[in-house]
Amino acid sequence: MTTIPAARRRRNTLLGWSFLLPNFIGFALLTMVPVVLLFYYAFTSWDMFGGSEWTGLDNFQQMVRDASFRTALGNTLYYTVFHIPLTLLAALGLALLLNKRLRGVAFFRTVAFFPYITSIVAVAQVWNMLFSPGYGPINAVLRAVGVDNPPGWTTSADWSMPAVIVVGTWREMGYFMLIFLAGLQTVPGELYEAARVDGANAWQRLRAVTLPCLRPTTFFVIVMLTINSFKVFDLILVMTNGGPGQSTLVLAQYIYRKGFEENQFGYASAVSVVLFGICFLVTVVQFLVNRRREA
């Protein structure tokens, strides 16, 4: 960065804040204040009705000993590690495929977005039924192609998470496809022309032109996917409710259980803070990597 004169810097600061302010006032009052309070509650035995005692690091020490917390964290990481790349590829693939002047493309785009707006109850019901070990069509197909012992999917401790990951990807791909579609519009057409003149094939054009130009969009998608995966909640709730056993218990659900079901809001806040910390770290790393690439 070149050195900027002090007066210019002050002017920029004022200007910058004038842009931020309308959003920032609302954001600070309505989101930041409660979140800061949450950070405070993480160090207390808060019970929601105002009764709270400063307990220092007790909640965090308890977390270290808590095997269920570790299970939930492990499951969340499991979900995240698979959900991010799968959804990213599916969304990008869909966007590239549907960013064309095809007849009926509007229809197909709408279809791809449908999983995101379909009622989650219906989504869970239909997928659970497709996965149903004894009666479901998925296992019927598997048996037909010679798999003797098809997995029990959502009713088996080993296969419930893969099943949830598949449904999570299916549900969110349309959402991120839309963002990629918008991002693709910022790719200058001349670059394609130039690449084509240079004799680049479709794959080379994708790697040399599309992906670099999409980088800010991809960054957004990856960060949002990370955050959404770490926070995954309602899908798990309706698909498996964390079961069988604890095989699909995730952090957001654990927080809800500890808080609203077991009345340990202080502890739940502490877990939220840890969840926040993990997401924040991952995001900062992504932010730095992204900036280095840009430079």
Place this chain on the structure above:
Amino acid sequence: MSTLLNPAPVLLPPAAPRPARRGARAGRILGYLALIVASAAVLLPFYWMVVSSLKTNNEVFTLPVTWLPSSAEWHNYVDIWTRSDMTTWLGNTVLLSVVVTLLQVLTGSFAAYGFAKIRFPGRDVLFLAYVGTLAVPWQSYMIPQFVLLSKWHLSDTLWSIIAIQAFGALGVFLMKQFYESVPDELVDAARIDGMSEYGIYRRIMLPLSTPALASLALLTLVNTWNDFLGPLLYLRSNDLWTIQLGLRTFISQYSAEYALIMTGSVLSVLPIAVIFLVGQRYFVEGIATTGLKG
């Protein structure tokens, strides 16, 4: 200069290179077939939703699954209108969705310009704080937020939903990423031309980011439309209910009426689907920047 500010339309690459015509047509037909099969698979849950809305309640969840109702119970669609207050709910939902979307798009894109194109100390840290709060599950701070808004006498008013939805960090983040793909040279050139920052935002950035604005608007609209927990906590008077809250409350009164649940779900999805179908060209037929970058 004028070429810089007059964006050229995107030249979309044609679907297939252009070898022998017959091969292209066969490929196209195969492609369509694949798309149609994939669409059918994707739409299966929605199909099940529609079919279930035409069943009787105890027919909805059965073993094995029935893909066709024994007789179509169209009256479910009449019942839900006559027995509930759908018109009020729709009115509230439309009002909220429009206001929230407008506020989110406006303040979000405005703030995003500050984050993307003006350098000032503390900018990046503040931005990370914005994104960081996205990582905190709402369930864990919804009670403090509720207490706060109740103290301001905003709970049980439509303002509460506007307040908690309109200033989210998502819009700022999304728009900032799009503004970053607009070359700095373009902005600098305009500055040299004597345009103010606000002018650059309005005259250059906004037109350039139509697809992003449109997708942000749609995503915000969908989220506001489908939000259930927010209205559940804040809107207690029946005349303030949104469609999601109204339908689910209405349905849970008749706790085992699963067919009506699906009827309600179909009805609440349709407007969104129509908006998407009609509006989707704005998301993709925006205007791209000219090739300054690269």
Place this chain on the structure above:
Amino acid sequence: MNRSITAVLGAATVLSLALTGCSSGDDGAGADGKTTLTLAGWSLATTPEFKLLADGFHQKNPDVTVELKEYDPKNYDTQMIADLAAGKAPDIYVQKTLKNFYTYQSGKQLLDVSDVAAGLKSANGLSSYQVDGKTFAVPYRGDSWVIYYNKALFDQAKVKYPDGSWTWDDYAAAGKQLTTGLKTAGSKALGIYEHVWQSTLQGFALAQTPGADLASGNFGYLKPYYTRALDLQKAGAQVGLGDATTNNLTYQAQFGKQQAAMMTMGTWYIATLLSQQKSGDADTFEWGIAPAPQADKSTTGTAATPVTFADPTGLGINPKIDKGEIDAAKAFLSYAAGPDAAKALAAIGITPANTDAAADTIFAVKGVPTDAVAKFAFTKHDTKPENPVGKYTAPLQNILNDLHTAVLSGSKDIDAAIAEAQDRAKNEVLNK
């Protein structure tokens, strides 16, 4: 570091206070001596009990009006916790689940109503609301779990109706017999439907096993109940948990549409089944209720008192109520838990906490089975709470729910699952 956090918090608080101004909501005793109480309820259009209580009380006390405030049935506690936290909750609110009573009581959100409790003659489940010798809520509903059976399907399979003499082994044997009998008769119905809830096994196991104690962290008492259920699943006499959850089966459809010849369920299903048979959502067939199966012969037969379980539903008073309204609110609680309200509730098919006063009324309701076994099942039982009130109940029940899904889905065998649950109980819950 400590100080900077405090500073930030201070700033946040000042900010919120500055924007708050003062807030206080006043309603209640007016100058004309009339009092208005507010009462929380849910699904008012289809749950008439709240209006029934409010109107009945107003009739007896014309000076007091009870206004209803509607909540969402599925998210009642979330909404109520938020309202209490914000100081906006109604004067009187329902303890919808016993599991959450501890949250409210330990959070000091319930007024001491021991004087009301002292005046009650018969109220099943009252002891659940007593902590350290004080009472914090009074029950007005008192369901209990019984067997529902489909007489037509029993006849078809040529199996004798339950008569109150059954142990769980008899129940399992009958279930298998029914399944084979129904298959021979060409019916697709199974002998038993057990819903996916953990209560179907754990509620009974806890209530019926001598010495069983949830808070002890020893869950060995669950084993016989799970062994039997697994055997029934394996024999095909009931739908497995996996198929029931993946297909979202509902007990109303399984029993109401004659997919199963019998099931255990709470007495709240009586009113539902009656109305579903009337509306056509359930088939029309003859059904009966019988006492829940017992752990052994010592509590079977009409000479003994069968042991079963269920949680009561109670009413408590919000401590933020205006001082001048406390007496009226307590009078309302006495009325709701008393004999007059019990009769009124029974007339609409609800099982009141005061079953003695209500038995005649409920058997006069059209469609309710009135044979001797049904009457015995309804009136005579030792009903223990499913969720004994305590600090550890909610987290322990969550652990046991994990055990339930792991065992019945076949992911873990029962011994390993019990060992794991006991470990978790010791390390995550009981050590606090």
